[in-house]
Amino acid sequence: MAESEEKVLPMGLFMDLERSGPIPLYFQVSQRIEKAILNGELPVGSRLENEVGLAQRLGLSRPTVRRAIQDIVDKGLLVRRRGIGTQVVHGQVTRKVELTSLHDDLTNTMKTPSTHLLTFESVAADDTVAEKLSVVLGTPTLHIRRLRLADDVPVAVMENWLPEEFLTIAPDDLVTYGLYQVMRARGITLRVARQRISARKSTPEEAGLLDVEKNAALLTMDRTAFDNSGRAVEFGHHCYRPDLYSFEVTLVEK
Amino acid sequence: MAESEEKVLPMGLFMDLERSGPIPLYFQVSQRIEKAILNGELPVGSRLENEVGLAQRLGLSRPTVRRAIQDIVDKGLLVRRRGIGTQVVHGQVTRKVELTSLHDDLTNTMKTPSTHLLTFESVAADDTVAEKLSVVLGTPTLHIRRLRLADDVPVAVMENWLPEEFLTIAPDDLVTYGLYQVMRARGITLRVARQRISARKSTPEEAGLLDVEKNAALLTMDRTAFDNSGRAVEFGHHCYRPDLYSFEVTLVEK
DNA sequence: GAGTGGTCTAGACCACTGA
DNA sequence: CAGTGGTCTAGACCACTCA
Numbered sequence: 001m002a003e004s005e006e007k008v009l010p011m012g013l014f015m016d017l018e019r020s021g022p023i024p025l026y027f028q029v030s031q032r033i034e035k036a037i038l039n040g041e042l043p044v045g046s047r048l049e050n051e052v053g054l055a056q057r058l059g060l061s062r063p064t065v066r067r068a069i070q071d072i073v074d075k076g077l078l079v080r081r082r083g084i085g086t087q088v089v090h091g092q093v094t095r096k097v098e099l100t101s102l103h104d105d106l107t108n109t110m111k112t113p114s115t116h117l118l119t120f121e122s123v124a125a126d127d128t129v130a131e132k133l134s135v136v137l138g139t140p141t142l143h144i145r146r147l148r149l150a151d152d153v154p155v156a157v158m159e160n161w162l163p164e165e166f167l168t169i170a171p172d173d174l175v176t177y178g179l180y181q182v183m184r185a186r187g188i189t190l191r192v193a194r195q196r197i198s199a200r201k202s203t204p205e206e207a208g209l210l211d212v213e214k215n216a217a218l219l220t221m222d223r224t225a226f227d228n229s230g231r232a233v234e235f236g237h238h239c240y241r242p243d244l245y246s247f248e249v250t251l252v253e254k
Numbered sequence: 255m256a257e258s259e260e261k262v263l264p265m266g267l268f269m270d271l272e273r274s275g276p277i278p279l280y281f282q283v284s285q286r287i288e289k290a291i292l293n294g295e296l297p298v299g300s301r302l303e304n305e306v307g308l309a310q311r312l313g314l315s316r317p318t319v320r321r322a323i324q325d326i327v328d329k330g331l332l333v334r335r336r337g338i339g340t341q342v343v344h345g346q347v348t349r350k351v352e353l354t355s356l357h358d359d360l361t362n363t364m365k366t367p368s369t370h371l372l373t374f375e376s377v378a379a380d381d382t383v384a385e386k387l388s389v390v391l392g393t394p395t396l397h398i399r400r401l402r403l404a405d406d407v408p409v410a411v412m413e414n415w416l417p418e419e420f421l422t423i424a425p426d427d428l429v430t431y432g433l434y435q436v437m438r439a440r441g442i443t444l445r446v447a448r449q450r451i452s453a454r455k456s457t458p459e460e461a462g463l464l465d466v467e468k469n470a471a472l473l474t475m476d477r478t479a480f481d482n483s484g485r486a487v488e489f490g491h492h493c494y495r496p497d498l499y500s501f502e503v504t505l506v507e508k
Numbered sequence: 509g510a511g512t513g514g515t516c517t518a519g520a521c522c523a524c525t526g527a
Numbered sequence: 528c529a530g531t532g533g534t535c536t537a538g539a540c541c542a543c544t545c546a
């Protein structure tokens with residue numbers, strides 16, 4: 001069938017592998033294959049060259065090539081079947097949810113983000129915040145509430161609680177750079193985030209902030225983020241205008 | 255600090271590795287480590303034994319042990335830092351979004367699911383359906399609409415379109431087994447799903463079906479699912495009562 | 509300097525698929 | 528049967544962190 005056509009990757013794609021640089025070989029390979037899928041050089045349904053052959057052609061070991069391919073499989077762009085081969089998944093590609101801040105999201109989509117800082121205060125952790133941040137009840141925390149806009153249109157109301165060490169953050173930096181960038185600047189590397197996505201009606205106050213009618217439907221997300229030592233460094237409750245923001249997820253059966 | 259305590263995994267955890275059975279060694283190891291995390295044998299913040307040492311103790315090669323650990327890192331239960339070690343992430347564990355049907359979800363949470371079949375018909379693919387399923391405009395497709403209940407409480411209205419080969423599905427099977435189980439029985443293995451999660455107000459009809467007030471906020475999901483050959487085999491638009499259902503996602507920075 | 513995870517090699521054997 | 532991906536080994540060298 002036409003769908004299973006063999007398709008050999010152009011040699012040119014792998015001409016300039018940098019073997020001594022800091023970028024891992026498997027990453028260089030996976031980037032090139034992914035690019036070939038996204039720009040149509042590898043059409044949907046087509047078969048990828050087999051692992052062993054590809055490894056020989058590139059002068060790499062099979063595990064290295066295998067890892068490159070597996071990374072793309074995990075992104076949902078390829079499917080593999082034992083005894084069959086590797087094929088490009090049909091359907092247009094959608095960007096998946098990533099561990100990024102809203103600030104980054106809006107920047108990437110060519111909108112100009114801005115922020116109104118609504119609240120910036122020290123509060124004692126209540127039951128929920130204490131549990132989410134793994135601190136004892138009543139511990140001081142930084143409580144912030146922000147209105148985020150894209151091209152001056154309100155998109156989200158974001159409420160966050162952070163461990164007390166962040167009380168020294170400058171409010172102006174928060175407005176200028178966004179929360180995650182400020183945390184990165186303080187040496188915090190976010191590694192894991194657990195999110196719960198749901199929906200509810202807006203409160204009258206939120207309706208005013210987001211410029212929607214009263215009782216409009218809002219998309220909500222609760223998120224707890226952990227740094228690279230496994231410590232909870234942020235808990236937040238966000239609500240988004242569903243006409244301006246939604247979440248995309250790609251799931252891959254393992 | 256107490257949080258970085260060394261913690262050696264009890265030998266007993268790895269007593270009965272089955273080296274000749276069909277279950278991969280890395281999977282057996284990762285299951286045991288994950289179990290030790292979930293039941294508290296490995297407390298949050300504790301350090302896991304290093305890869306090389308663990309491999310020696312278990313009589314396995316380092317890549318095998320490494321893969322076992324990496325699988326758990328990808329689930330968001332462990333974090334690794336070069337030069338430091340591997341630690342258990344803080345915070346309670348939440349089940350993440352998986353590639354399962356609602357039927358499975360409800361069964362897993364000990365509720366009794368049931369289904370009312372609202373629509374079961376052949377319709378010509380419109381623009382959206384044709385694009386999502388990668389078929390030509392006007393191709394016959396199976397269009398179904400179902401009301402899903404848990405313990406007789408309405409939870410979701412689910413509308414789906416499937417390629418015409420599924421027109422031979424027996425409506426009774428859909429009610430008894432759920433869509434995904436019926437597809438599995440026909441040899442379809444789902445591999446990749448792309449989902450978009452958002453929110454909107456309910457229509458008057460949906461409000462009646464879901465037993466909520468008019469204009470209530472609903473959680474919505476559009477999903478396209480692909481089988482193991484990369485072909486689109488399902489497109490659906492679902493809406494959920496947000497008080498009874500939400501989505502959990504665990505994100506891991508790579 | 510010692511210990512850790514990150515990358516990479518060059519093979520091996522197996523399970524599954526389709527002709 | 529040949530071809531494919533799935534698993535596994537036994538090393539190697541490097542980059543990074545901390546004492």
